[in-house]
Amino acid sequence: MFKAISAKTAALLDKELMSTGAFSIDQLMELAGQAVAKAIYKEYPPTDKNQKVLVLVGPGNNGGDGLVCARHLKVWNYAQPVIYYPKRPQNELYMNLTKQLSDMGVEQLHDLGQVQSLLKGTSVKVIVDALFGFSFHPPIRDPFNDLLKYLSDNNAELPPIVSVDIPSGWDVDEGPGECDIGASMLVSLTAPKPCSEKFMAKGKAHYLGGRFINDDVALRYGIEDYIKLYKDDSLIAKLS
Amino acid sequence: MFKAISAKTAALLDKELMSTGAFSIDQLMELAGQAVAKAIYKEYPPTDKNQKVLVLVGPGNNGGDGLVCARHLKVWNYAQPVIYYPKRPQNELYMNLTKQLSDMGVEQLHDLGQVQSLLKGTSVKVIVDALFGFSFHPPIRDPFNDLLKYLSDNNAELPPIVSVDIPSGWDVDEGPGECDIGASMLVSLTAPKPCSEKFMAKGKAHYLGGRFINDDVALRYGIEDYIKLYKDDSLIAKLS
Numbered sequence: 488m489f490k491a492i493s494a495k496t497a498a499l500l501d502k503e504l505m506s507t508g509a510f511s512i513d514q515l516m517e518l519a520g521q522a523v524a525k526a527i528y529k530e531y532p533p534t535d536k537n538q539k540v541l542v543l544v545g546p547g548n549n550g551g552d553g554l555v556c557a558r559h560l561k562v563w564n565y566a567q568p569v570i571y572y573p574k575r576p577q578n579e580l581y582m583n584l585t586k587q588l589s590d591m592g593v594e595q596l597h598d599l600g601q602v603q604s605l606l607k608g609t610s611v612k613v614i615v616d617a618l619f620g621f622s623f624h625p626p627i628r629d630p631f632n633d634l635l636k637y638l639s640d641n642n643a644e645l646p647p648i649v650s651v652d653i654p655s656g657w658d659v660d661e662g663p664g665e666c667d668i669g670a671s672m673l674v675s676l677t678a679p680k681p682c683s684e685k686f687m688a689k690g691k692a693h694y695l696g697g698r699f700i701n702d703d704v705a706l707r708y709g710i711e712d713y714i715k716l717y718k719d720d721s722l723i724a725k726l727s
Numbered sequence: 728m729f730k731a732i733s734a735k736t737a738a739l740l741d742k743e744l745m746s747t748g749a750f751s752i753d754q755l756m757e758l759a760g761q762a763v764a765k766a767i768y769k770e771y772p773p774t775d776k777n778q779k780v781l782v783l784v785g786p787g788n789n790g791g792d793g794l795v796c797a798r799h800l801k802v803w804n805y806a807q808p809v810i811y812y813p814k815r816p817q818n819e820l821y822m823n824l825t826k827q828l829s830d831m832g833v834e835q836l837h838d839l840g841q842v843q844s845l846l847k848g849t850s851v852k853v854i855v856d857a858l859f860g861f862s863f864h865p866p867i868r869d870p871f872n873d874l875l876k877y878l879s880d881n882n883a884e885l886p887p888i889v890s891v892d893i894p895s896g897w898d899v900d901e902g903p904g905e906c907d908i909g910a911s912m913l914v915s916l917t918a919p920k921p922c923s924e925k926f927m928a929k930g931k932a933h934y935l936g937g938r939f940i941n942d943d944v945a946l947r948y949g950i951e952d953y954i955k956l957y958k959d960d961s962l963i964a965k966l967s
Contacts, residue, residue: 508830509826511820513757562941563938583749583751590941590943592943701831704830719768720764720799
């Protein structure tokens, strides 16, 4: 039986973890991004470390998860991450995460033309969609509208897209909206959001990550059944 | 061929990561403590989640790694962590890490008598020694002197001790000093410290963890051969 947490509940949980729960955003983002990298490694095992992983980075925490994911994939020699991060708020953590990538020689793209050029080659193994998370509300603003439209229109020719928490452009409750990027895999963080049910119905890969809450908190938020799905010391669980 | 990094070099590396490297202590401690938990899980697989893990927490960063390790072991249902954390500096991160454990119902001991009582039972699976790291300098001060002496004198009857980065009480370069707690396993963080060679000579388990530096940094610090030992997306490597 599918049991999701709403965007409102997910926001409350984040707020609780970072206030009375005493977690820092640095900690949670590190674990979330690491879990996304683990899920990618498992679902699409590495083949050639000279291949590329294009990480599309949004302006908020979903983007931060993507930056952390890119770093772990780089450190694990999975492939060469390349980031496209067009809107960069003056946020110290995001700036630090970006600096960590620059120090590791991670390439950065600056406009949609560069993204399209990269994707026209054959060397991109996976696209990571870390654009928008559960707090996204339409409309999709510039420059993300053109990017999402491009992904949506060219889905059949593109490498698999892995979405972080929700497929970008989807409504967190309702699912596909004005465009559907056609993600092949979803990594739900902490617990699936309502739109995940529509994603799972498509028979695509679905992982759970962000194993940082304890049984009591899980019980209070009604997601204890998900927490039980993690095996041993695994940081991810495959749901479908 | 054994190649360690000195305490001075390890301190420089930490400083570089947290200044120009743009890592936060929260991030590094999270990854270090998680790696220690992973190594414990692998070397001493779980048998009964009602068993206990006694985590001895020192006043500095080594102690912080222990607090993070305790939390991951708890979340993974490895066993029930119990912490002994007698000297608590007014450091926001350490206080937060402790709060995270309290929220998960982790038991805390308050004096050596309680530690001894717990260890006289049979329910403790592993002791985690997160007391002192590479920046330790003798003498061992109160209340840690009595604790280390107790561990040293009763080693044969105690559960296995897992030391974080260096066995507490050892000199980072020279090895055993005024007392030797007789650790059964060592988890070196980033790279082994010089005293690790004497530890390995005893034929005990030795792991590497803290997989957060890139190849360039590793090369500059002369530890690239260690970084290569990590397989796939593993967060630890068994050295011996």
